[in-house]
Amino acid sequence: MNKIVRTWKLNGEQRTVEFPPMRRLLDVLRDNLSLKGTKEGCSEGECGACTVLLNGKPVTSCLIAAGQVPDGAELMTVEGLEHTEGGRLLQHQYIEKGAAQCGFCIPGMLMASYAYLAGADDVDLREAAMREAHAGNICRCTGYEKNYGSRERRRRTMAERRETRKNRTTGPR
Amino acid sequence: MSALEQTELLTPNTLDEALRFLADENTRGTLLCGGTDLMVQWEAGVRPAPARVINIKGLTELSEIKMENGALVIGAGVTHAALRHSSLVIQCAPSLAEAAATVGGAQIQALGTIGGSIGNASPASDMAPSLLVADAIAELASVRGIRKVPLPKFILGYRKLDLAPDELIVRFHLAPMPVGAKENWHKLGPRAAQAISKVMGSYRGKVESGRISLFAVALGSVAPTAVRLPEIEQWLIGRAIDAETLKGAEKRTSDIVKPIADIRSTAEYRRWVSGRLVRGFLEHLASPS
Numbered sequence: 001m002n003k004i005v006r007t008w009k010l011n012g013e014q015r016t017v018e019f020p021p022m023r024r025l026l027d028v029l030r031d032n033l034s035l036k037g038t039k040e041g042c043s044e045g046e047c048g049a050c051t052v053l054l055n056g057k058p059v060t061s062c063l064i065a066a067g068q069v070p071d072g073a074e075l076m077t078v079e080g081l082e083h084t085e086g087g088r089l090l091q092h093q094y095i096e097k098g099a100a101q102c103g104f105c106i107p108g109m110l111m112a113s114y115a116y117l118a119g120a121d122d123v124d125l126r127e128a129a130m131r132e133a134h135a136g137n138i139c140r141c142t143g144y145e146k147n148y149g150s151r152e153r154r155r156r157t158m159a160e161r162r163e164t165r166k167n168r169t170t171g172p173r
Numbered sequence: 174m175s176a177l178e179q180t181e182l183l184t185p186n187t188l189d190e191a192l193r194f195l196a197d198e199n200t201r202g203t204l205l206c207g208g209t210d211l212m213v214q215w216e217a218g219v220r221p222a223p224a225r226v227i228n229i230k231g232l233t234e235l236s237e238i239k240m241e242n243g244a245l246v247i248g249a250g251v252t253h254a255a256l257r258h259s260s261l262v263i264q265c266a267p268s269l270a271e272a273a274a275t276v277g278g279a280q281i282q283a284l285g286t287i288g289g290s291i292g293n294a295s296p297a298s299d300m301a302p303s304l305l306v307a308d309a310i311a312e313l314a315s316v317r318g319i320r321k322v323p324l325p326k327f328i329l330g331y332r333k334l335d336l337a338p339d340e341l342i343v344r345f346h347l348a349p350m351p352v353g354a355k356e357n358w359h360k361l362g363p364r365a366a367q368a369i370s371k372v373m374g375s376y377r378g379k380v381e382s383g384r385i386s387l388f389a390v391a392l393g394s395v396a397p398t399a400v401r402l403p404e405i406e407q408w409l410i411g412r413a414i415d416a417e418t419l420k421g422a423e424k425r426t427s428d429i430v431k432p433i434a435d436i437r438s439t440a441e442y443r444r445w446v447s448g449r450l451v452r453g454f455l456e457h458l459a460s461p462s
Contacts, residue, residue: 065228
């Protein structure tokens with residue numbers, strides 16, 4: 001039998017799974033692990049619907065053989081967003097702005113947004129950079145303005161919360 | 174079901190182990206790193222599923238960017254994301270950093286590698302022109318030893334490399350951009366991100382006392398491989414960048430290149446736009462930076 005076993009930290013939990021090593025990560029997530037939030041769009045790395053985070057970086061899961069993902073790797077799918085503050089806020093902003101129409105691209109959009117905004121402190125937050133960070137995600141319904149607006153609102157709210165927390169710990173001056 | 178269910182996967186822990194796998198017919202397989210070309214080709218049936226794949230993703234020996242003996246050395250497993258953010262690359266081969274920043278989107282940049290872009294041997298490799306203007310040398314390894322081959326001799330034709338079945342591209346050696354020189358990368362395609370280029374290219378140039386003292390230019394997707402344009406380069410040395418030079422370089426370039434028509438563009442457009450690209454590079458070189 002051409003199968004291997006891997007243990008990953010998937011959405012914060014240890015998960016062990018057995019699969020043929022060259023099966024796409026996308027298929028292992030959807031079919032072996034029943035995480036159907038990750039979508040298959042173009043199957044050639046163009047549309048970004050299958051975006052997941054591998055060790056914090058957004059990747060198209062249709063282009064990765066699951067056997068290439070080593071034991072101990074950290075994976076996050078759209079199902080993992082609700083376990084993080086930034087992820088919940090991002091989902092909330094997408095809903096408030098009505099950023100989804102058919103919704104097929106949204107899991108990938110959310111993951112690209114989350115990865116970018118949760119990145120290093122020196123992440124470039126100017127509009128052009130924020131938009132370019134989502135160049136790998138294609139939407140065929142709504143266009144991109146509401147999505148951008150949601151991300152921008154999420155960024156500002158997070159920054160405000162951070163500021164509030166900082167003031168709380170350092171106390172008023 | 175995936176086309177690759179029966180394919181065996183070997184993951185070496187070190188470069189030496191990878192080379193030993195390649196040396197032995199019982200363990201030899203197709204090398205896989207970022208997967209941005211191969212996974213698509215296998216899944217679509219463009220390439221038959223191989224019996225065995227050797228996974229070289231994450232091999233630390235292939236992931237380094239450093240200066241060595243005056244050359245900028247870039248590991249074949251360096252991703253586009255790492256290239257675009259490397260201060261050494263931005264300083265010594267800026268057009269390569271620019272090219273890496275426009276490959277695909279963030280997802281592709283996190284996966285795709287410079288070694289894969291060259292190893293795929295497509296004329297549409299976005300990495301090739303910048304490597305060519307930096308006189309890049311490919312370093313190849315096997316259990317038999319190391320070979321260093323200048324890029325134009327390494328990329329022999331469409332999907333053809335001077336690479337033995339037991340060899341692996343380990344790194345590229347680039348001549349750093351001289352002090353006072355400039356580089357630029359430009360791509361023409363249906364959109365800036367994701368789409369494969371119709372024509373793209375890079376230049377490295379320098380002006381001294383009002384005259385061009387250095388000019389290297391390479392274009393991709395105008396021939397079976399990315400190519401330098403030595404006739405244009407020689408014609409330009411010693412000239413001032415004026416209207417006559419711009420016009421002459423544009424016309425000569427369009428006359429010299431021999432592109433083909435394919436699904437992405439026509440030969441006529443590619444010929445015309447190649448000239449415009451070289452003109453644009455000269456304007457970039459002449460502009461105050």
